[in-house]
Amino acid sequence: MGLTLTEKILKNHIVDGEMIKGSEIGIRIDQTLTQDATGTMAYLEFEAIGVPRVKTERSVAYIDHNTLQNGFENADDHRFIGSVAKKHGIYFSRPGNGICHQVHLERFGIPGKTLIGSDSHTPTGGGIGMIAIGAGGLDVAVAMGGGAYYITCPKVVKVELTGKLSPWVAAKDVILEVLRIMSVKGGVGKVIEYCGEGVKTLSVPERATITNMGAELGATTSIFPSDEVTKQFLRAQGREEVWTPLAADEDAVYDEEIKINLSELVPLAACPHMPDNVKSVKEIGNIKIDQVCIGSCTNSSLLDMMKVAHILKGKTVHPDVSLSIAPGSKQVLNMLAQNGLLSIMIDAGARILESACGPCIGMGQSPNSKGISLRTFNRNFLGRSGTKDGQIYLVSPEMAAISAITGVLTDPRDIGEMPDFKLPEKFVINDNMIVPPADEKDMDSVEILRGPNIKPYPETAPLVKDIKCKVSLKVEDNITTDHIMPAGAKILPLRSNIPAISQHCFTVCDEKFPERAKSLGQSIIVGGANYGQGSSREHAALAPLYLGIKAVLVKSFARIHRANLINAGILPLTFVNEADYDKINEGDDIEIMNVRADIEADKTELTVVNKTTGANIPVLCELTGRTKDIILAGGLLDYTRENLK
Ligand code: MIC
Ligand code: SF4
Numbered sequence: 001m002g003l004t005l006t007e008k009i010l011k012n013h014i015v016d017g018e019m020i021k022g023s024e025i026g027i028r029i030d031q032t033l034t035q036d037a038t039g040t041m042a043y044l045e046f047e048a049i050g051v052p053r054v055k056t057e058r059s060v061a062y063i064d065h066n067t068l069q070n071g072f073e074n075a076d077d078h079r080f081i082g083s084v085a086k087k088h089g090i091y092f093s094r095p096g097n098g099i100c101h102q103v104h105l106e107r108f109g110i111p112g113k114t115l116i117g118s119d120s121h122t123p124t125g126g127g128i129g130m131i132a133i134g135a136g137g138l139d140v141a142v143a144m145g146g147g148a149y150y151i152t153c154p155k156v157v158k159v160e161l162t163g164k165l166s167p168w169v170a171a172k173d174v175i176l177e178v179l180r181i182m183s184v185k186g187g188v189g190k191v192i193e194y195c196g197e198g199v200k201t202l203s204v205p206e207r208a209t210i211t212n213m214g215a216e217l218g219a220t221t222s223i224f225p226s227d228e229v230t231k232q233f234l235r236a237q238g239r240e241e242v243w244t245p246l247a248a249d250e251d252a253v254y255d256e257e258i259k260i261n262l263s264e265l266v267p268l269a270a271c272p273h274m275p276d277n278v279k280s281v282k283e284i285g286n287i288k289i290d291q292v293c294i295g296s297c298t299n300s301s302l303l304d305m306m307k308v309a310h311i312l313k314g315k316t317v318h319p320d321v322s323l324s325i326a327p328g329s330k331q332v333l334n335m336l337a338q339n340g341l342l343s344i345m346i347d348a349g350a351r352i353l354e355s356a357c358g359p360c361i362g363m364g365q366s367p368n369s370k371g372i373s374l375r376t377f378n379r380n381f382l383g384r385s386g387t388k389d390g391q392i393y394l395v396s397p398e399m400a401a402i403s404a405i406t407g408v409l410t411d412p413r414d415i416g417e418m419p420d421f422k423l424p425e426k427f428v429i430n431d432n433m434i435v436p437p438a439d440e441k442d443m444d445s446v447e448i449l450r451g452p453n454i455k456p457y458p459e460t461a462p463l464v465k466d467i468k469c470k471v472s473l474k475v476e477d478n479i480t481t482d483h484i485m486p487a488g489a490k491i492l493p494l495r496s497n498i499p500a501i502s503q504h505c506f507t508v509c510d511e512k513f514p515e516r517a518k519s520l521g522q523s524i525i526v527g528g529a530n531y532g533q534g535s536s537r538e539h540a541a542l543a544p545l546y547l548g549i550k551a552v553l554v555k556s557f558a559r560i561h562r563a564n565l566i567n568a569g570i571l572p573l574t575f576v577n578e579a580d581y582d583k584i585n586e587g588d589d590i591e592i593m594n595v596r597a598d599i600e601a602d603k604t605e606l607t608v609v610n611k612t613t614g615a616n617i618p619v620l621c622e623l624t625g626r627t628k629d630i631i632l633a634g635g636l637l638d639y640t641r642e643n644l645k
Helices: 005-013 036-049 072-088 100-107 122-128 137-144 171-182 197-201 204-217 228-236 302-312 330-338 341-348 397-406 440-445 488-494 498-504 513-520 539-546 559-567 578-583 595-600 625-633 636-644
Strands: 014-016 024-027 031-034 058-062 091-093 114-117 131-134 149-152 155-162 190-195 221-223 256-261 268-270 278-280 291-294 322-325 372-375 391-394 467-474 523-526 549-554 571-575 589-592 605-610 616-620
Touching (some): 005 014, 005 024, 005 131, 005 190, 005 221, 031 036, 031 100, 031 137, 036 058, 036 072, 036 137, 036 539, 036 636, 058 072, 058 100, 072 091, 072 440, 072 488, 100 114, 100 122, 100 204, 100 330, 114 122, 114 137, 122 131, 122 204, 122 221, 122 228, 131 221, 137 149, 137 559, 137 636, 155 171, 155 197, 171 204, 171 256, 171 268, 190 204, 204 221, 204 302, 291 397, 302 341, 302 397, 372 397, 467 513, 467 549, 488 498, 498 513, 498 539, 539 559, 559 625, 559 636, 571 578, 578 616, 595 625, 625 636
Parallel strands (some): 031 058, 031 114, 058 091, 114 131, 155 190, 190 221, 291 322, 291 372, 372 391, 467 523, 523 549, 549 571
Antiparallel strands (some): 014 024, 024 149, 268 278, 467 589, 571 616, 589 605, 605 616
């Protein structure tokens, strides 16, 4: 029986467990990446693990999220990360060099290798045939220390692409179509593998847009084969020698199949406030817009920018619209400057931002009150733009650019003929903003620069005998990590200070939550389906840990967040019967007696007794050997320290 591409790469990297779907496997990690908003914690954890030099083939620390330096905190964090990187064998991509996923694809990604990153959009690397997975910072720290990364051996979904995209229909429309079909929870436990004749019509940046936003499906990752198109991209990046051809076997067996005829796709948009709320422009209508933001790791490649410049050429941004453009990397920005396209954008009235995440993470450019904002980004969760009433639509760069001119949501096919946009034979290569680490012999002399905002990892404790406490919060379905631990320019500078950032935990849903949880000392949270979707930020687990949360009981979890809860020593529980969600409310007193003994004895079904109503609620606590030991130890940090001894 033939293998899928996913299975081939995983088989080459498996170090623990067996390739049985649904079971836990440990894989060897070749490369890691971190960004600054999750990186400070990840490096504090790496320091706590105590391994002197990273053991991966390549580890890179990027500065791209917290680039608004509105006080000393972010600049201090940049210096901390830069110094840790230098000492411990990590390449350091300086602020200004670009968004981690864009730069990693350009300069470091290698087909067939494994990459984990402390950012949920790490699957961008799947665009050149990597198994690239988003993870919590602690998992990345462990991988840097040479430890395996554990995932559930995934199901593999075949997405067969046929045909060719029509003019002005974009890669963004492909992934929006997949989101429409599968929904934001449809990818959990799965890898999305693209194949078929249509693949070769898509360039690497287009493939990367698709794998990037596969994160919004909840998928473990997404992957494209590595073919002649990949080779040409790597050649243009001066890295042809890392190329290898990779594809699934002809007779590979998949768990699910989806067919998409690229020729039939039309321009789409994800409407507020979920990436799977997808409609065609026709269905939405020509609504009046206030803002357009072009950029983010989904759509900031040179190819995207070439299309945008073509559309803006000789035009002026509509008087009622603010247009911002953030090219994804220094390489992209520099090439736009050299070939004159930047001048076209400036001339049209675009507000050029630095090569960083910027508005995508609420670092500036919040829309006006009730503002309608078209963004080429990947997430439109409530509040993420920095305002509670912003109406965010996720669209292709083509649709964004033309709408910025017309002032209303516009079908890009109205532009008329589309030129044949071609990537250059050679990109401009200058890695002068990537600082290599110090030689091993010099590492002792590198001083770690620790600013006053950097506080240690919160205290953990081994799992208690019984849990007896109150429910401090009850929330609905599809709670994102942006609800649990909001981002934005005000809160992000606190990413290295858990006590301070905890004061903002869940405030989008309930402003009183942090105070209430803290005063209760211990409590649990109750939630609905797909709890914790979105970002990889482990702060969404560390802040609850700091606030005394002992367990989270929900209908279902998103993958990375569940792993982060376990890593933080918080018990992840799911209802056996989803209807029992109605039998437990905020303020109820609950008990889970003998929880430690039951978990030690590998019991997977526990009982939550609601002392307020008298209801007995059966819950699942599905922990395998390793995750069980992590929970018993009080989290991955304690567990790793124990096991590295
Ligand atoms: C995001 O897009 O939500 C982020 C910000 O990049 C996060 C990481 C973070 O919260 O720092 C992610 O995707 O993991
Ligand atoms: Fe940055 Fe946005 Fe990409 Fe997250 S999704 S890495 S915030 S650009």
